[in-house]
Amino acid sequence: MPGIRHVLGLDELGIGDVKTAGGKNASLGELLRELAAVGVSVPEGFATTAEAYWEFLDANELRGLIAAQVARLRRGEPVSSVGAAVRSAILAAQLPAGLHESIRAAYRELGQRAGRRDLDVAVRSSATAEDLPNASFAGQQESFLNVSGETALLEACKRCYASLFTDRAINYREDQGFDHLSIALSVGVQRMVRSDLAGSGVLFTIDTENGFPHHVVVSAAYGLGESVVQGLVEPDEYTVFKPLLRGDTRARPITAKARGRKESKIVYSGGGERVRTEDTSGAERNSYVLDDEEILTLARWGVLIEDHYGTPMDVEWAKDGRTGELFVVQARPETVRTRQAPGSLHTYRLLESGQRLVSGIAVGDAIAAGRVCVLRGPEEIDRFEPGTVLVTTSTDPDWEPVMKRAAAIVTDHGGRTSHAAIVSRELGVPALVGAGDATRRLAPGAEVTVCCAEGETGYVYAGRLDFEERELDLAAVPETRTAVSLNLANPDAALRWWRLPADGVGLARMEFIVANHIKAHPMALLHPERLAPEDRARIAELVEGSAGGAEYFVEHLTHGAARIAASRWPDPVILRMSDFKTNEYARLIGGGPFEPAEENPMLGWRGASRYYSEGYREGFALECRAVRRVRDDIGLTNLVVMIPFCRTLREADQVIGVMAEEGLRRGENGLRVYVMGEIPANVVLAAEFAERFDGFSIGSNDLTQLLLGVDRDSAELAELFDERDPAVIASIERLVATAHANGRPVGLCGQRPSDDPDFARALVSAGIDSISVAPDSFLAVKENVLAAESEAG
Structure with missing residues (x-):
């Protein structure tokens, strides 16, 4: 067909070319064309055009066949039969000569620029209706990695065309009301980033769990990115505070780092497109995939991309293990939180307690109850009963027809950017991902309650527990002359309330962070030699992967306080230094040897009296070090320090003196002490x-x-x-x-x-x-x- 451009360089495309090259390729072209100059790295490549797709269909007389198969579907034929017939016809068809040669020529040119014959490439599908603001086709079509050689590339292109008619893609278009013959497919071919030798993952420029707009959330795992997207592993998760990334600032605003289990990784298995899954090493599981500089680089790229597009973004990234370079390999608008109305706040609260059966990463903030339905794989989907709690190892797009009918979803594997998490948010179904052994521990048919309303960790409770749902109309909250602020303790739950028009945080309780996130007595972390063997072992297990007990304490306290401070920035957040009583301190891991037995702990060794005493002075130094990191390194100078139970003026002077020795001086960098x-x-x-x-x-x-x-x-x-x-x-x-x-x-x-x-x-x-x-x-x-x-x- 004369005049058709079968192939375009990605750098020839822009965001206005969705009809030409699909949403994914148009976005990659926009990144290459507009953001490479400001430092965002994107692998070069090319894309086949929508015109080439229509030419392929017409050259093989496939339009009529597709229309006939769709008619069969609407007469009640199973989607599996219809999809298989269309895919088989596409795979048996021949690429027109012009398209065939254009792909080969573009591939050779890409290899020449990279200095490699038979360059290994990633081959990705990009539908012309993909990544629209009101619909997400992400994951509906196939991608093929580590494709090498012209023959393998041409076959992968046909398989991308065929993937436009997977069963899940057909179902999705039917549900969304899209005409199957109005959507074309472009194939994107990019130089393969050797993330199999390093790591990859996803970042969102909005906190997808609560809609908080000031966070970039980065997920990372070893190997190829499919392990993160498919929810096969629990990845690392890093949170970065966006307002302190913009402008000329020396802040390093990483407000949270959670080390995922990362039990496996997907790596190359040889030539062609073959990959395999292998176990990670103990060192990999106990290490972070990215260092702080890499986290900040990706977060800054996320901000640049969001600013360019003017909307929160979902970005896939990869690190090349040969060169150490980071790349963005995909970017699309975030389609769940950005569609939600900001004028109201739904809250859920359990009204009774129950036995916790399993825990995992909470997706959403709702509560649901139902009977357990354990399915080991998609071949068992026909056994699913609507309204039950779907429990499985992980999900992929094949699961979507039943996910939307579940009361809640629980998966053994996966993180916040896994398929199960993304689809659950879109459907508004509460989910627990990365629950470990839920498929083994939850009995089929048992009544359970799935609670995602207690912070970042969600729980499955035995039985149907009573809970309440409330809706707060934020526009109806009255204005008052007297400031009304919040009492917050749990850093994980702080962001649930960011929409409340509060005047900051009047009380953030440090002891909650210590008890629930650190779990160990600070003096025990500093002096494990004074502990019984059992407690020494527990301390060693806690601090594994950290640079010692002191760093473990400071890092966890820093990130806990930073998350609370970020949730109300720039309003003041008053952090009360530790105010455990001796009996409460003694209950922390390793606390016994460091705490006296007091008849009346309420009036005993608590608050300010501990901070300058020989028995706790070193522990207070760690508290001060964490506060300095929040304020001076991260840059959250809205954090105010408060001293509890200060009995005398002499005691006040002693505490202020100790704080100064630890680098916390009133007025310095705006520090206020209450x-x-x-x-x-x-x-x-x-x-x-x-x-x-x-x-x-x-x-x-x-x-x-x-x-x-x-x-x-x-x-x-x-x-x-x-x-x-x-x-x-x-x-x-x-x-x-x-x-x-x-x-x-x-x-x-x-x-x-x-x-x-x-x-x-x-x-x-x-x-x-x-x-x-x-x-x-x-x-x-x-x-x-x-x-x-x-x-x-």
């Missing part, structure tokens, strides 16, 4: 404490306990424990007045303002600057504060 107002001495000597600290945060529980001499945990004295007692209110009023007279703000963190409008009224009347509450109490507090402000006039 003190908890929870001891009567903090009220009586408020002016003197104000000279040493930048603000106060009232801990109403401890203040009430110490003012009234009532054990707050005593059932017998419960009627006497009242935060609205005149002595408590008078102390709050006095602290606020004195602090304001000395130019210091005062906040209060506690549950009472949400439960008690009168207490909120008393705080507003006293002139409190801010109130900090649990996220699920936020709306109630805003309403109570607004009512109090209206009364005050």
Whole structure:
């Protein structure tokens, strides 16, 4: 057919050429043409055109055959029969001579530029309706890796054409209402990046679990990228805070690094397109695939790509093990979170507890219940019962017809960028991926509850547990003069609440991060020689892959605090330094030898008194080191430090001195240091404490306990424990007045303002600057504060 351009160089294409070369190839061309100049590396290559595809169909009289097979499908014939007939006809057909020669010539030229005969290439399908804003054809067609030689390449091109009619692709077009003969296929051919010798993965320029727009989330595994995309492994996951990547900044804003299990990798098996899966080594499993510089490079590329396209992006990348170079091998718009309405917030909460059966990576933030349906492979799909919990090893596009009918999905393998995770988000079905041995531990037919509403880790509970779903209309949240901020402890859950119009975080509890993410006593990490053999072994297991116990503690605390600080940037986030009691510290791994037995830990060795003492001074140094990393290295200078249970002025001076020795000096790089107002001495000597600290945060529980001499945990004295007692209110009023007279703000963190409008009224009347509450109490507090402000006039 004269005049047809069968092949175009990728650098001749741009985003406007979807009808010519499909969404994938048009996007790659756009990257090469527009972003290579600013440092984004993309492997060169070429693409066959949509015109070439239509010529192929017409030369082999395939349009009529396809139309006849589609008619069979709509008369009730099984898709497996229809798809097999079309694919067989395509594979038996011949490429027209012009197309055949154009592909061979382009391949030879690509090999000459690379200096290699029979260059190994990646051959990818790119549909002309692919990666549209309202539909995702990703994964519907086939890709072929490590293709070498002209004969193998020509065959791979035909197999790409045939993959336009896989059963899953036919089903998807039927569901989406696309005409099968209105979509063409372009074949993209790129120089193969030898990621089999290094690693590869996916990055999103939005946090796909919660829609947080300021994160780049990078997944990485060893070997070829199919192991990540297909969910065959649990990859590493790195989170980078985007606002600190832009502009002239020395910040290194990696806010989280999670080492995946990475049990296997896909590597070359020889010539042609043959690959194999092999086990990773112990060293690989215990190491990160990427170093920090590589993580930051990919994140910066993600930001450049997002800025260019003007929308959050889904990007595949690969690292060449021969040269160490990083490449972007695919980029397309993210199609799930960007379609969701931002004006409301759905929250889920379990109302009862149950036995945890398995855990994994939570996808979404919903809860669902149902009977377990264990399927070992796609050949068992016919056994699936709608409304059950689908449990399997991993999924691929063949599973999609049943995934959309599942109450929830649980897979043994996979990470946040696996097929199961991506499709579950698109379908709005809660999922747990990377659950390890769910197919073995969950009994078929058993009633379970799948909960993804507790942070990044999701759980399968035995039985059907009661839960509630709430919808908060964010537009209806009232504005108040008094700031209302959040109490947050769990870094994994912090981003669930980023949409709340809160005024920062008034209390982030360090001890939650230590207990749930670090799990070990800091002194035990520093001095494992003082532990019993059993605890030494547990410590060794925890820190495996880290540069020692100290680095393990600092890294985990840094990333936990950074995630909370990033969730509210640039509003202030007040991190309370550790406030365990001795009995709580003793329960940490290895804690026993470092903690005394106290009759009354509530009034014992806690808070500020630990920080300068010989028994904990080294542990506090690690806490300070983590805070410095968050503020100075990562760049999250909105992090404010707060000192709890500071009894005397002398103690305040000692703590401030120790912090300075550890590089945390008030005012340096904007550092503010607050003190908890929870001891009567903090009220009586408020002016003197104000000279040493930048603000106060009232801990109403401890203040009430110490003012009234009532054990707050005593059932017998419960009627006497009242935060609205005149002595408590008078102390709050006095602290606020004195602090304001000395130019210091005062906040209060506690549950009472949400439960008690009168207490909120008393705080507003006293002139409190801010109130900090649990996220699920936020709306109630805003309403109570607004009512109090209206009364005050």
